[in-house]
Amino acid sequence: MSDFTFFITLLFSTILFGAIIGAYYGTAQYRIQFGLPLVTADCICPSCRHRLSLCHQIPIVSYILLKGKCHYCHTPIPIRYPLTEGLFLGWYVLTYCLFHRFPFIYLALWYLFVCIMLIARSRRQLHPLVKGLAIMTAYHFTISLLYIAVYAASYGTLLLPK
Secondary structure (H helix, E strand, O other): OOHHHHHHHHHHHHHHHHHHHHHHHHHHHHHHHOOOOOOOOOOEOOOOOOEOOHHHOOOOHHHHHOOOEOOOOOOEOOOHHHHHHHHHHHHHHHHHHHHOOOHHHHHHHHHHHHHHHHHHHOOOOHHHHHHHHHHHHHHHHHHHHHHHHHHHHHHOOOOOOO
C-alpha cells in the first residue's frame, strides 16, 4: 500500500472515529448531567422521549438532514451537539494530519483531549465521571490497537518508516 493510500485510509477512519466519539461525548455529558445511565441500548429525544432510529444518529449529517429538529416532535436540537461532534472531528483530523507518522502521539493526544473534556464538564460528579472515563478509555484502547496494527502491518514497524 502506498503512503498516500495509507494516509487517506486512516484519515477517513479518523474522520469517522472523531465524529462518533464527539457524538458519544455529547450523549455522555447529557447523561452525566441528569444522572442517567451512560450505556443504554436506545438513544432517545430528550423532548418527546421517542427512540431514535439509527439513521437519525449519524453525527453531524443527521443534524443537517433533519434541519436541526427532531424527526418525531420537531423540537429544535441544540446546536451544541453538532458543534461538539465537529470539535472532536476537527481535533482528531488535525492531530492525525500533523502526527500521522507517529501513531502513539496522535492516539495519546486523542485520549488526553477526551479526558480533559470529560473532567472539565463533569461538574464534580465523580461516579459518572469515572464511568465516562472508563468507557472512553475502552473505546480509545480498542481503536488504538486497530490503528497500531494497521500501521505495523503497512510499514512492518512502529518506528518512523525510512
